[in-house]
Amino acid sequence: MIQPAYLDSLDPDQRTAAVADRSCVVTAGAGAGKTSVLVARYLYLALEKKIPLSSILAITFTRKAAAEMFERIYRALSAERSEWAEHQRSLFPKARIATIDSLCADICRQGCHTLGYSSDFTVDEPRSALLAETIAYRYLGPRTAMPGLSELLASFTFDQVATELLAHIGRNFVSPLALQMPLFSPESASLERYCENLRQSRLQKLGALSASIMRAGKAISNPRADCRAAMFAAERFLKESVPTGPCIDAFAALALRAYGKGEEEQEIKEAAKDSREAAKDLISLAAYEANALSGTKP
Incomplete structure (x- = not known):
């Protein structure tokens, strides 16, 4: 049996998740390919299981992620030449690929008239x-x-x-x-939960930025020492899942100098700047949690 093209870039475990005929949970670090698995699963349902796009709901957390999924799925459908793929592509404007907040807004609009509200409300x-x-x-x-x-x-x-x-x-x-x-x-149990949720959010952001630095850095043939330091710190983060103190410090101390106007160099500088901010947030959060839970003065 010929494997669909949208599964070619996945490893065996990812392919298993993409074509599973039951509910499944996929957990992995930032940059590990979760979005690719989700896109492949969407295409599997749409092309192999022949489920109408209007009956498939894909939810993401950010508008950027939703836009990326929308584009990747459409491109994959366009690459398929079957009659059914063309039919599904014609229905793509009805595809439900949305953020959680936009989905909730749609649900509210469908029933808000029962509470006396107009369906054209906006969230300010x-x-x-x-x-x-x-x-x-x-x-x-x-x-x-x-x-x-x-x-x-x-x-x-x-x-x-x-x-x-x-x-x-x-x-x-x-x-x-x-x-x-x-x-x-x-007992401060809820404060600990709040700090832990915030810490995980910061770690995910730092992980995504780490991957950006590594991808951009590979496009430079002779990266300068400060670029190599950034990539080394990023690689440590990705290998260890949770960064060590020195790894975070490497991000916080990172200071790339302007040395060109190429797109790759600019991408590295922007990712490094965001990484510094994310690392500082993470360090501040650690101090915040320690102070709040111990009751000591910062």
């Missing part, structure tokens, strides 16, 4: 952020004596706790389950 992100901060200040004011909050206020200012913790949680961790969480319990 700046006003949402301001509303979260306003509620955070109102919540914090009369509760400063609570054990968990008093520990935070011993280490951070009132404004920091209101805007950088409470408002941030309000914007990013809105869930019915939040009502069951002992957010400011003396």
Whole structure:
């Protein structure tokens, strides 16, 4: 049996996941090829299982990832010459490849009339952020004596706790389950969970930037010493999954100098700059967590 072209770039484990006839979970580090597996699985369902595109839902976290998936799937469909592939390609405008927030907005629009709202509503992100901060200040004011909050206020200012913790949680961790969480319990269990979630987010970003530096660096025939340092740090991160302290420090100290206007050099410099910022965020988070959980002054 001839293997479909969209499976050629996958390793055996990835191919198994792409053509599985049951639900499966794929976990891997940044840059390991999860998006490629997801694209291949989408094509497998669309071309081999002949499921209409309107019946397949693909969800990503960011608009950039959704756009990338959209483009890769369309190109793969265009490369297929079968009658069915052409039919599926004609239905591509109906494909459901979206971010979680846009999917939720679509669901809300379908039923919002039952609550008296117009379906042409929009999400005003700046006003949402301001509303979260306003509620955070109102919540914090009369509760400063609570054990968990008093520990935070011993280490951070009132404004920091209101805007950088409470408002941030309000914007990013809105869930019915939040009502069951002992957010400011003396055990600080929820604070640890919050810090761990934030740390994982920073690590994923750092991993993606590491891969960008490595890909860009390979296009340079004689990278300078500072480029080699960046690639070495990136390679260590990718091999070890979770970076060691010196590895993070290598990113934080990275300072690429301008030495050309080529696209590859510019890509490395931009990725390195973003990597420094991500590393600094990660280092700050470690200090933040240590201070908040111990109750000591930063």
